[in-house]
Structure formats: structure tokens, C-alpha cells
Amino acid sequence: MTDPTAWQKSSFSGADNNQNCVHVRLSDGGSIELVESEVPDTVMATSRANFAAFIKGVKAGEFDHLIEGPSRG
Structure with a gap:
């Protein structure tokens, strides 16, 4: 089991060790x-x-527009 008091990062973060990622x-x-x-x-x-509410929002796609860039219409 992972120690919850140790810094953790997503497995989806960059492979370059601790760069370009958020740790929690x-x-x-x-x-x-x-x-x-x-x-x-x-x-x-x-x-x-x-944090739980934020994670639920992320999973539901509520913030996808922030990473997809401006819409062109």
C-alpha cells in the first residue's frame, strides 16, 4: 500500500521522473x-x-475544455 503522506504523482504524468507533473x-x-x-x-x-469534489469533476470531464484549447467556431 502507498504511504498517503508521501508525495505521489499520477502514472499519466511525464516519464521524465519528477518534471511536468503535480504531486499530492x-x-x-x-x-x-x-x-x-x-x-x-x-x-x-x-x-x-x-479535493474529492475536484477529482469527481475531473473524472466527469468538467475541466476538459481547459486542456483542449480554445474552441474554434
């Missing part, structure tokens, strides 16, 4: 911490409930 972990205080590999000294924290 469970903090000692119980919040979810996120860090961007390009700015490793900036850590953002959120509640488990907020």
Missing part, C-alpha cells in the same frame, strides 16, 4: 497538499472534501 499527499494535519513540479517550493493545501 495527505498532510499530517489531514488536509490534501499539492505541489507543481516546476514550482516545488509552493505548496497548496485543501480539504479532503474539496
